[in-house]
Amino acid sequence: MSSSLDQLCVNTIRTLSMDAVQKANSGHPGMPMGMADVSYILWTKFLKHNPKNPNWADRDRFILSAGHGSMLIYSLLHLTGYDVSLEDIKNFRQMGSITAGHPESHLTPGVEMTTGPLGQGFATGVGMAMAEHFLAGKFNKPNAHIVDHYTYAIVSDGDLMEGISHEAASLAGHLKLGKMIYLYDANSISIDGSTDLAFTEDPVKRFESYGWHVQEIDGHNHEQIESAIQSAKAETSKPSIVICRTHIGFGSPNKQDSASSHGSPLGEEEIRLTKENLGWVSDEPFFIPEEALAVYRGEVEKGAKSEADWNALFDSYSKQHAELAALFTQWINRELPSNLEELLPVFEADAKGVASRGASGTVLNALKDGVSNLFGGSADLEGSVKTNLKDEGRFVLDGPTGRNVHYGVREHGMAAALNGMALHGGMIPYGGTFFVFTDYCRPSIRLAGLMQTPSIYVMTHDSIGLGEDGPTHQPVEHLASLRAMPNVLVLRPGDANEVSHAWKVAIEHSTGPSIIVLTRQNIPTFERNDANSASLTAKGAYVLADSDKETPDAILMGSGSEVHLAMEAKAKLAEKGLDVRVVSMPCWELFEQQDADYIESVLPTAVTNRVSIEAGSTFGWQRWIGNTGIAIGIDTFGESAPYEELYQHFGITSDRAVEAVLQQAK
Template identity: 50%
Template sequence: MFAPPKRPAHYKLSRAASGFPAFGPAKGDSTRARGLLNETETVEAVSGSAAPGAGPSVETQSIDTIRTLAMDAVQRAGSGHPGTAMALAPVAYTLWMRHMRYSPRDPAWFGRDRFVLSAGHAAILQYAVLHLTGFDLPLEEIRNFRRAGSCTAGHPEYGHVDGVETTTGPLGQGVANSVGMAIAEAHLAAVFNRPGHSIIDHRTYVICSDGDLMEGVSYEAASLAGHLGLGKLVWLYDDNRITIDGDVDLAFSEDVRRRFESLGWHVQSVGDANDLAALDAALEGARGAEDRPSLIIVRSHIGYGAPNKQDTAAAHGAPLGDEEVRLTKEVYGWPAEPPFLVPDAVRGHMGRQVRRGEKLAAEWGERFERYRAEHPETAAELERRIRSDLPGAWDEDLPSFGPDDDPIATRAASGRILTALAPRLPELIGGSADLSGSNNTLIDSPNFSKDAPEGRNLRWGVREHAMASVANGLVLHGGIRPYIATFFTFTDYARPSMRLAALMGLPNIYVMTHDSIGLGADGPTHQPIEHLASFRAMPGVVLLRPADPEETVEAWRIAIERRAGPTILVLTRQKVRHLERAAGAARDGVGRGAYVLRPEPGPLQVVLLGTGSELQVAVEAAGVLETGGVSARVVSFPSWELFRAQPASYRDEVLPPGVPRVAIEAGATLGWTEWVGPDGAVIGIDRFGQSASAADNFTRFGFTAEALVARALDTLAAEGPA
């Protein structure tokens, strides 16, 4: 199972049992005036252990505690975003106290509702709520917001704080992640629920901002969610009319309600974020819209209560200032000192979520035991998938390839491999961005849809960015292992989400075909050049560029077995030959990142390194060199990252120090010096390609045996006599 640093085992089934007070939606507390606070509510006796007295309700105190924690934390950090947290404190309170199902003591409980703060700049809002509702987040971490060594980063980071379901900050990503979580819930419910046993039955809630809805990925994701009718997905849109540059009207004037209605969403509006009764009603209305996702447009006031900064950009991305914090607390009727004040009444009130959550998780665990008793095999399979364990003999049906087989493209080999894996790994679900036939990613299953949520083929349409971000949500939800595909050059549309997958350590599988100028006549717009180098530079990624079908089998094996970080399979459009190698060489060698494909026939003089389709050029060149009396070794180099992780002894065994090296790869040469050394040579391409056949492109740009032989001889000559 995958588990990022500082996080316990990602998913577990709760068996805890505990009682809790009766739970139900509270009556609305509408004591706040609309817009800027103009009353002088007082909090009586809130310091130390005293009770609130006759001041405002404990709900109002709780909301103001969230607000003041946000102000104080940002002020102490010297940076941050207080305004949104101040505005949305009532929204977060209503959601976490009255509607969401979760267990602070069992944060990975599988039956929980998921919450995504897509407006990640408001991280302190989530941290404050997590602290107050009893998650393992001490007040000291709130005090150390944004500081080195603290788990309370400036934007929420998955794996750092229990209750944070995904890393957000780049706007639009969280809302798209949430679509993946909702797809996962719908699919798992269709596969595992049985009559009388609704084991999978939870919702995904999101707080999003104007900025989220301006980002293109949010439109792609919202369009897909509406098309799929994801009825358990709820976005709460913070309509505060302010961006960093000023009023939102500077750049955003569309009718959001009509846009989402046209996308097939159920849309409601709440005129004031402080109206708890209206928020309650809207959330209940969303629950009733079972056939489509819901958007709740919440009109809020950024920096709520700040007498000089409310409803201005000054409240967005900087501390309010000591004097403004003091004045705002005065407006709230809150003591100016001490900072980070949490009244005992608030701690007791919001802390009741611990007992409530324990009971919810325990009740779910009891239902699961009844489910297990009636459906033991199905229950065992669900548990396996929650744990992310691989089933026994999962790779038993992988195809085998050999040198006597006809040439095929590695993308075609990948399609055959995926077809073999799909029945053995029912958690595999995915597809291509409208290129299924080209990427070879369809499996024997229905298409996932609102009428067939058990389907495993995801039809993404031409939505590469959402595809990658939604895939992150699928993994984060649990029980699903997604694969996604497109042309390698179109990763440019998906890169932000792929980067976040790497940052979170998610084991996504990316099937990227049409990997070079070998794509041919579609031309330079479709021919990747810099892409290999760019992903090799991305931390946490393992990129594999297999040379033939046998290496492609092993690349898939690595991708399936990885549990930390994404794997990119970079595959050819054009056919490649099946290369000769020692028995078992690919199985062991691909997993090590590089291995000797063709040993030198005599005392080693030069090493030829290659990846992908160019490895066969290296084999041909070695043969030519041998006839000329030069002893060359050919090294297959499918993965820099895996080879870099090997012991120095193995690396020196494959690439003996002091022996000249020449590499060949149809991509940018950047980075190859690490492997060929300062005196080695690289045949690559550092310009854009052209519209021509694959054969013409490889010849024109020097990816031929003749060119490689010449470069090898030049390198040997430059080295001088031994």
């Protein structure tokens, strides 16, 4: 079934993995040992990649969704010639090492995405396959397929148990993503023991019902592995899953097929016995036979040739399709129009105003031609969250170049797919749902922050202002909780023009995700001038309406739909002889990035009479209002009633803001 050299190559993965976990005294050796055969065949016979250029545009994408088995991918990366040294392998899970406990895409060359939370890799890969399908439809020409690659993933029993895998698998089958091939490590072991404890479904029937191409093989039989991947590649109208029946901890005399090899080192004596059982050639830890290394390092030459062939193809393509080639390069490099700000709609001052969700829809459609790789949809809420790009078609349903996606009621899967598209490159993806359902999107948003991935999440119905749907849909704690998440921009614009510039910020932001938080109810559109230009949204906070005094009597601050309440309070306080400043704070994270002089110019330390007003949790506002300031908000769940009544009931009013200022002025 395989040559002695093949077995030497496979066992090199096994021994490197068990040695690294043992040295770290931490990790998961069993999965890399069990999937060594499958990964060896995939990486040396099928995977199109260039170890010396991990970011080559037309490479195949490989995801280790079972990220706990990270030594599998680290072994493969080192052996095939990526910039992952043997010293890096020896420093597995140590401070400052690029071989972290779970693979991190921003840290390690060749790692396509950060995995670890099970199911995330499975779902993110769907987004990568969507990106490949869209870009291929946009740019490929007969005899010039410049976008022609696969998304591969190794997934585990745990991935398939997680709920997100159901959403993602259903979506992938519906979209008929034929260039997506998942290799399922079906070893029937999880941390608690046999998967029979909790997981007894039939994966063949499950994935066939989703519309997938399904095969079941012996995951240690090289002929079956190779044949299954070839069959999967031949199926172009369905995603494929190959159920690989494997033995976790393969070769370990006492720990194979047991939970004890899942998440703990084998132990020095068991490693000795395992190497003996495998017929290993050396007792030296981290030993790599030259014959095996030569096989793996053959990927360097193969990869260089694959990229060179593609470069030649693209050069020919550029001569025949110059405009498309230039556009492809712009998209892949995330180059934006130089006149992006000129594309933004400008909204006239209007006391009645517009819901910021409606303004967002207007902005998207104003940008769609100039930023032609904007691509988005919603979780069955298109009419409510205003994400539709007019006349741009529906992805797959109207063809591969449709720019509107119907994700169905799959918020969790949608959020991960956005990350996959952003990681793939060439697209600026966004997805919309109600703000309260960030609870379903949170794991993907958090990973986007960690991976520095520029996904855009459009979240509407942002407060008790949504009204009668009641507390199940009223997100009172969500602003505070998302502001606590590192490397995430939370943008809550205070009027339509701030919405325009919030979109500009999100599109230009390339090192992390952005969440644009929008209202259901109308809010006024403010008068603008150079001093309070909506372009100042990019600074996170700015003076919307100033005091005539050098030192204001007080500062009123807020975000989103409550900024106009601060403006109303300013007028009422003027009648009482107090001259106050109003500060709009659409994005705390951006404001925190400004220099000390700018922050002082907006929030002078001399002014301690401060009031914040926001229809959400007051948690965190003390940072801006100080210990003596007053935060107006809602620290309970909401109620079901018209939104005007709710604002009165919970005391989120201009009158309450006036009282708070007067209370501090005594």
